[in-house]
Amino acid sequence: MTSTPRPGAPAPTHAAAPPVAVLGECVADAFTEGGEDATSGLPTLGLSVFPGGGPANTAVALARLGTPTRFLGRLSSDVFGRLFRERFAKSGVDLSRAVDAAEPSTLAIATVGDGGSAEYAFHAEGAADFGWTAAELADSAAGPLSCLHTGSLALARQPGGAAIEGLLAGVRERATVSIDPNVRPLLVEPAVYRERLAQWCEYADIFRLSDDDLAHLLPGAPPERAADELHAAGVPLVVVTLGARGVLASLDGSRLRVAAPETDVVDTVGAGDSFMAGMLHALHAAGALGGRLDALGTEPLGSALEYGVRVSAAVCEVRGANPPWGRELGVRG
Template sequence: MIVVAGEALIDLVVTAEGQRAVPGGSPANVAVTLARLDQPVRLLARLATDDYGRQLVEHLSANRVDLEWAVRAQEPTSVAVATLNAGGQASYEFRLAGAADWQWTPQELPELAGSPAIALHTGSLALALAPGAEALEGLLARERRRDGLTVSIDLNLRPSIVTDRAGEQERVRRQIRLAHLVKASDEDLAWLYPDRSVADVMTEWRAAGVSCAVVTRGGEGAWLLAPDGSLHEEPAVRTTVVDTVGAGDSFTGGLLAALADLDALGDRPADRLAAVTPQQWGTVLRQAATVAALTCGRRGADPPRRSEVAARLTPAS
């Protein structure tokens, strides 16, 4: 199974027609995407016992996300207000003070050695907000040293919340060294490194020990720097955009699911990723881009199921 660690929150989606409360949070969205792509997935999250928390539990359980390691927390649920413009692009305002997601203690985190986990994925605010970020970073460091599974990070930066660019540069520099796979958006990198090219950053990550670096570029597609130093480019899949909520998370889920299908996740992670062929990297990127496009074609963070992705990837006869 793939273990996903991090926040599960409520998105209050605001449009011209009003607002609605829907389950969200980048790691939770990745977990749901993986489950809909028929990958066994367990979410390591702190879920509140309030009404929003119960809504999250119902949503995750209905999507076959394993909650065995989830912590039932007394703190309130985090809320993100997502305001959509006329083009469906989302901007976010967060209500996070004292919320459940950020209160991890080392004692709440499981021992993954001996478990069926083949990968540990995290990122977004879970790796940025104290005090829980320190505990999760410790888990990543332990798993990187153990070399028993693939460690994956999606930066998914939130400059409106964590505004200290220099501090974020140092955090990212420290945390990417713990990962075998790192994914970011071009918007993440434009804010984090305003004077550097994407290619320069990806090359630096590879030198720091990252086996595979992926950068999504919205409507321009995605780049992937493979373990052998080759750069793979995949165009965006054409779609009618309803909104972009959860698009990056579904791309990540599609990427991890494709790698799992290739048996490229698990122990000796660097060796497994190095064994992926150039043709297979193309397949991985196409699946991830297709999953993201299908998500953009519907309202909210509503990733597709495996059959929908397969139908889109299969050429018409």
């Protein structure tokens, strides 16, 4: 990994920066537990429900690491919505700009396979997360921000996705834009993501892909070629997470690789979301967020990637998306 500063990059500042806002969905992750009814002998299926959702996981992880974090979401008043609010409150996430929504929460039934990977069946029709209006978004995103991180289902599903794209075009004038598409083919056809990819690249300063996302969005492209294609479309920083093989990042074509630490994997739920939180936390602490990443060199980026994989590994060692607190890892910044 090179530590050469990006040519012409000014030294990062460590002055207090505005918060990071995370925009997107909350999902109730229900894990199945088979059994048998003691009276009838009939097979039963129990559910252990955890608060989740890619953007929500990232917001919780950011706040626990110590970054001032605001969640921009449409939160239902149902039982799952109350679960989400409790998780955010206990993690220190600012919900002052969240929308109280009448629609139900999104539910995902998760089955964990060999190696800890999870497969989902989603129940999301008419859910609160995807009903954003332009007016709601303008109010939620008002005020100083250092970064707006979004993606996943909220960006890809309509009618809210189009409104979020409109917000990103304006937010770019005052904050770094980070996008994690987090492709969910069971709910949105990958072709829909591919159709919007070029537009998202025009908005994004940071674009993160998992290896699964890469296979859906740029089939057959190795990570290096994918990075070059996304750079050509306008993205300064491309990050490809490769599971146990670590991370590849490309900053305007300068490549960095970071290995994943050895981990006793329980499951991988929330691993990518928590990686993003760790990386954004370190970049925020280094004063690199707030614009087009002009202050970012490869050395602070490498440190941010290394912190991100540490956070991700910690999540893989526990059940569900339960990110660590900064005091458990050693706070950066």
